[in-house]
Amino acid sequence: MKLLVTGGAGFIGSNFIYYEMEKHPEDALVCLDKLTYAGNLATLEPAMEDPKFRFVQGDIADGQFVEALFREEKPDIVVNFAAESHVDRSIEDPGIFLRTNVMGVQILMDACRAHGVSRFHQVSTDEVYGDLPLDQPDLFFTEETPVRASSPYSASKAAADLLVQAYHRTYGFPATITRCSNNYGPYHFPEKLIPLMITRALADQSLPVYGKGENVRDWLYVRDHCSAIDLVIRNGRPGELYNVGGHNERTNLQVVKTVLRELGKGEERITFVADRPGHDRRYAIDPAKIERELGWIPETPFEEGIRETVQWYLAHETWWKTILSGEYRNYFKRMYEDKGRGSL
Numbered sequence: 596m597k598l599l600v601t602g603g604a605g606f607i608g609s610n611f612i613y614y615e616m617e618k619h620p621e622d623a624l625v626c627l628d629k630l631t632y633a634g635n636l637a638t639l640e641p642a643m644e645d646p647k648f649r650f651v652q653g654d655i656a657d658g659q660f661v662e663a664l665f666r667e668e669k670p671d672i673v674v675n676f677a678a679e680s681h682v683d684r685s686i687e688d689p690g691i692f693l694r695t696n697v698m699g700v701q702i703l704m705d706a707c708r709a710h711g712v713s714r715f716h717q718v719s720t721d722e723v724y725g726d727l728p729l730d731q732p733d734l735f736f737t738e739e740t741p742v743r744a745s746s747p748y749s750a751s752k753a754a755a756d757l758l759v760q761a762y763h764r765t766y767g768f769p770a771t772i773t774r775c776s777n778n779y780g781p782y783h784f785p786e787k788l789i790p791l792m793i794t795r796a797l798a799d800q801s802l803p804v805y806g807k808g809e810n811v812r813d814w815l816y817v818r819d820h821c822s823a824i825d826l827v828i829r830n831g832r833p834g835e836l837y838n839v840g841g842h843n844e845r846t847n848l849q850v851v852k853t854v855l856r857e858l859g860k861g862e863e864r865i866t867f868v869a870d871r872p873g874h875d876r877r878y879a880i881d882p883a884k885i886e887r888e889l890g891w892i893p894e895t896p897f898e899e900g901i902r903e904t905v906q907w908y909l910a911h912e913t914w915w916k917t918i919l920s921g922e923y924r925n926y927f928k929r930m931y932e933d934k935g936r937g938s939l
């Protein structure tokens with residue numbers, strides 16, 4: 596079988612490629628990635644050694660390019676991770692989110708239809724459900740929760756999900772969707788909360804927490820997300836939607852303090868900064884459907900996953916230090932200093 600993995604030079608896509616290589620060494624893998632600021636070829640260096648792996652640089656929203664690639668590679672399964680993924684960037688500049696996250700999905704699905712792909716899997720997010728109140732801990736997102744996005748990022752992901760469901764209903768298109776909670780682990784780009792805190796704490800820099808740090812996220816170790824997607828693409832029912840999460844809710848402040856404890860650092864550099872506009876209060880996934888139907892269970896407890904993640908960042912300084920140089924610094928200036936969030 597041949598899998599086309601889009602966005603495989605990013606955080607979750609690269610972890611998925613390594614998961615598949617280990618779990619299904621008989622399968623061939625093609626990675627299509629545009630290599631935006633978030634895509635890093637260094638992440639895929641070990642994969643390049645495998646003769647069953649091929650990397651192709653390209654844009655999922657470029658119809659002619661995608662058509663030519665499908666003609667050449669004839670994939671059996673397409674797993675779409677490619678996306679603009681950072682909420683703060685979507686607030687700054689929504690356009691590219693619509694192009695990649697919505698138009699890109701339509702182009703991929705049309706290519707799948709034209710070339711008889713047997714399964715298209717859309718990697719979606721719990722953010723399409725909007726948020727939950729902080730004072731009702733018994734409320735969770737189920738697959739029946741209505742879509743109610745808060746940011747341009749989550750609106751673009753919600754639009755893509757609706758399009759995937761419409762293709763299934765209209766054309767009988769063999770698609771599945773997973774909506775997962777916040778991931779963490781190796782190769783996580785250091786603009787996101789956990790790697791941002793690890794890398795800044797190691798450099799003894801300030802640790803910017805939005806608002807009061809009371810917002811809650813439901814954290815899942817990235818390998819557990821990969822195992823869920825693997826089960827869905829192989830055993831999930833076409834047309835179905837599966838929520839993925841491990842009941843691991845933490846406030847942002849708790850997460851930052853856990854990271855600091857693991858690094859043996861004090862809390863004195865925690866700095867409360869201006870809040871994210873429209874900041875979702877709480878995400879919490881009910882994963883009962885994927886557990887019941889496909890037997891998925893998350894294997895990594897939060898404390899263990901954070902320990903492994905911190906160890907990974909300590910052992911891979913070159914990977915993140917390269918990212919943190921150059922153009923990336925301008926991003927920090929725009930996102931924090933220019934927004935009055937203080938000088939970092």
Ligand code: NAD
Nearest residue numbers: 602604605606607629630631633634654655677678680778
């Ligand atoms: P990421 O930003 O780390 O990686 C995205 C990858 O997509 C990068 O390699 C980038 O170069 C590539 N890409 C971007 N635009 C492209 C385009 N037009 N054509 C081809 N490639 C393109 O993102 P991530 O955190 O790994 O997220 C992967 C997917 O999982 C996204 O669809 C995201 O919405 C979803 N998701 C993420 C999380 C999370 O916690 N990170 C949770 C649930 C769902």
Ligand code: DAU
Nearest residue numbers: 680681682720721722776777786787788803804805810847
């Ligand atoms: O829930 C799944 C989503 O998780 C994915 O769909 C997104 O692609 C992914 O980026 C992530 O979105 P979040 O907005 O939850 O992740 P982020 O790491 O940006 O922020 C996590 C929380 O930490 C959020 O409440 C905002 C807060 N935060 C973030 C940054 C970058 C801070 O307090 N300070 C910061 O500097």
